[in-house]
Amino acid sequence: MITMNLKLSGFALGCTIFMAACNNAPAVNATAATADSSKVAEIKDETVSYPAGDLTMKSYVAYDGRTDAKRPAVLIIPEWWGLTDYARGRAKQLAALGYIAMAVDFYGDGKTADSPDSAGKWAGVFYKEPMLAKSHFDAALAKIKSYPQTDTSKIAAIGYCFGGAMVLNMARLGENLNGVVSFHGNLVGVPPKKDLMKAKILVCQGEDDQFVKPAERAEFKKQLDSIGYAYTFISYPGANHAFTNPKATEMGQKFKLPIAYNAAADSASWKAMREFFGKIF
Numbered sequence: 293m294i295t296m297n298l299k300l301s302g303f304a305l306g307c308t309i310f311m312a313a314c315n316n317a318p319a320v321n322a323t324a325a326t327a328d329s330s331k332v333a334e335i336k337d338e339t340v341s342y343p344a345g346d347l348t349m350k351s352y353v354a355y356d357g358r359t360d361a362k363r364p365a366v367l368i369i370p371e372w373w374g375l376t377d378y379a380r381g382r383a384k385q386l387a388a389l390g391y392i393a394m395a396v397d398f399y400g401d402g403k404t405a406d407s408p409d410s411a412g413k414w415a416g417v418f419y420k421e422p423m424l425a426k427s428h429f430d431a432a433l434a435k436i437k438s439y440p441q442t443d444t445s446k447i448a449a450i451g452y453c454f455g456g457a458m459v460l461n462m463a464r465l466g467e468n469l470n471g472v473v474s475f476h477g478n479l480v481g482v483p484p485k486k487d488l489m490k491a492k493i494l495v496c497q498g499e500d501d502q503f504v505k506p507a508e509r510a511e512f513k514k515q516l517d518s519i520g521y522a523y524t525f526i527s528y529p530g531a532n533h534a535f536t537n538p539k540a541t542e543m544g545q546k547f548k549l550p551i552a553y554n555a556a557a558d559s560a561s562w563k564a565m566r567e568f569f570g571k572i573f
Contacts, residue, residue, distance in 0.1 A: 333388040334358050337380075339402075340394075344431035347400030351432060352380050354387035354395075355441050363453040364446035364470075364573045365436045367429070368395045369455030371534070372415040378537055379452070388564070392441045396432045398425075398458070408547050415454045422461050422482050429462050446470055446573045448491075449519035450565065451477055453503075453534055456495075463491040473565050475536050478504055479512035486519040491524035494568045496561035498531030502550040526564055531557035 323503045335378065336357035341350050366386050372378035379395035386393035400417070400462070406413035418425040437444045448471045451459035456477015463472045464482040471492035479495065495512075497504060516523050521566040534540035535553035
C-alpha cells in the first residue's frame with residue numbers, strides 16, 4: 293500500500309484542464325492542446341449505441357483523429373447523475389492526452405437524473421447487484437475494444453463518486469484491466485479476493501468527504517492490506533465529496549448536499565491519474 297496525504301494550500305495547478313459542468317454545461321473545446329504544445333489534437337467524438345441485456349446504452353466516445361494508431365483506452369463511469377456533459381468533457385480531455393475514451397451510459401437510453409432521489413434510486417440498484425453492474429461494464433468494455441484505435445492490451449477505467457465505487461468493484465470482480473482510478477467514490481463493496489484481482493488501483497479521496505467517512509476509508513485499506521494487495525491511496529485535506537466537479541458547490545447548495553468543488557484537489561488528482569497511467573500502460 294502507498295498512502296499519501298497532500299497539503300493543498302498553494303499547490304500548483306499545473307496542467308490546464310478543460311472542464312464541463314455536471315448538467316447541461318458547455319462541452320469541452322473539441323480542439324484541445326496535448327502535452328506537446330506544438331501539436332493540437334483533432335478530437336473526433338460520437339454517441340455510440342450498443343445493447344446491455346434488454347437496454348440500449350448510449351455512451352460517448354472521443355479520440356484524437358489525427359492518426360488511426362492503436363492507443364490505450366479509458367472507460368469513464370460517471371457520477372450518480374448519469375452521463376452528463378461533465379463526463380463527456382473528461383473523455384475529451386483524455387482524448388487530447390492520446391487515449392481513446394468512452395464516457396459510459398450506465399443506466400441505459402442515456403437517461404440522467406434531475407434530483408438526488410432519482411439518482412439514488414438508479415445508482416442503488418448497482419450497489420445491491422454488482423453482477424448487473426458488471427454486465428453493463430462488460431458491454432461498454434466490448435464496445436470500446438471493437439474500435440480499431442483501441443490497444444486491447446491496455447485498458448483502464450476511472451470513475452467519479454458512484455462511478456468510483458463501480459470501478460473499484462470491477463477490479464475486485466476480476467475485470468481484465470490494467471488499472472482503475474476512483475475519484476471521491478465509495479470504497480467498500482464486493483469482498484476482495486487476491487487470486488481474482490488483476491487491476492492496479494489508485495484512489496483519490498477527499499479527506500473531508502462526508503459521504504465516505506473515515507471508517508469506510510479504514511475498512512477499504514484493511515480489506516486490501518489483509519490480502520496483501522498493493523494499491524495507492526491519496527487523501528486531499530480540505531477536499532469534500534465531488535471535489536473534481538466544477539458544478540459541485542452549486543449542486544450542493546441547490547440540493548443541500550455536503551459536496552463542493554476543490555480546484556487544487558481536482559488538479560492534483562488529475563496529475564496523479566496521469567502518472568498512474570504512465571506506469572500501468
